[in-house]
Amino acid sequence: MKDKIFLQLFELARAFNKRGLKPVICGGLGVYLSFYMREKGLSLRTTNDIDLMLTKSQVCEESLRNAIADIITEELEYLVCEDGKHFQFQKGNQQYLDILTERVRGVAVEGFRAKLVKSRLHGYVADEACFVEEDLKTIRLSDILPECKEATGLEISVPSLTNQLILKLFAFNDRHKGQRKKESLAQAHAFDIFVIVTLAGVNDYKEGQELLNSYRESPVIRKAGRVIEECFSSLDGIGWQYVLGTANFYPDLDIGQKREKLDEAKRRLVKWFSVDVGS
Numbered sequence: 482m483k484d485k486i487f488l489q490l491f492e493l494a495r496a497f498n499k500r501g502l503k504p505v506i507c508g509g510l511g512v513y514l515s516f517y518m519r520e521k522g523l524s525l526r527t528t529n530d531i532d533l534m535l536t537k538s539q540v541c542e543e544s545l546r547n548a549i550a551d552i553i554t555e556e557l558e559y560l561v562c563e564d565g566k567h568f569q570f571q572k573g574n575q576q577y578l579d580i581l582t583e584r585v586r587g588v589a590v591e592g593f594r595a596k597l598v599k600s601r602l603h604g605y606v607a608d609e610a611c612f613v614e615e616d617l618k619t620i621r622l623s624d625i626l627p628e629c630k631e632a633t634g635l636e637i638s639v640p641s642l643t644n645q646l647i648l649k650l651f652a653f654n655d656r657h658k659g660q661r662k663k664e665s666l667a668q669a670h671a672f673d674i675f676v677i678v679t680l681a682g683v684n685d686y687k688e689g690q691e692l693l694n695s696y697r698e699s700p701v702i703r704k705a706g707r708v709i710e711e712c713f714s715s716l717d718g719i720g721w722q723y724v725l726g727t728a729n730f731y732p733d734l735d736i737g738q739k740r741e742k743l744d745e746a747k748r749r750l751v752k753w754f755s756v757d758v759g760s
Contacts, residue, residue, distance in 0.1 A: 492557055494632075503636050506637055506639050554570075566603070581606075583608075585597075619636050642685045654704075675724045675743070679745070725743065
């Protein structure tokens, strides 16, 4: 993980924490942060941007939405990207910030955009993030940046591993097929799914079972189950084949050993979502 992404994370945490908020970090960086102290010989995927999830409680009031817009566009001086106006931002040539959000009552949505602050801050609507505030995990930046004294007391949040799996399954499906199809990103999301189920602990699984059982009738949970069935329920499924083709997937193992790793991950993923999610 490159230093610039940590600087970006530090700046976000400091600005958000000053206002009593914690930035919720998703995407590849969220996966990395979830396992930075648990990594067991598996190369974690690095990333060049931050996916910032704005939750319902963070944008439920207009004053909060305006405050977050001020943080991004004024205090931190991000500039909007022309190809992703008001939901994709850039700072210099190396810092990128993508804004995602849940649907929030009172916030207009056009297509995939939630217009959080008109002409200043939009969010890419992620309906699959509807449970993201449940079981959020707090991470102290001082644990990640022990050499940085200014990081003391700063905190960020990452979604629970079950919520990260849901987000990644939807992201994989989005990039595997349809108008937004892009194989390189589908492969990246598939690898993150492998990492999550491989490095997750028993308590992560038990916590996930409670959430999935509570919302088993949800269309989001049902769709996640369908993506697993279609793409990850067998070793020949396209999801695991993407993982197998990843350059940093246990490069020192032979094909048989790699398939053993995939088989274990497959069984864990299927078991994780083995609640009756219907069709």
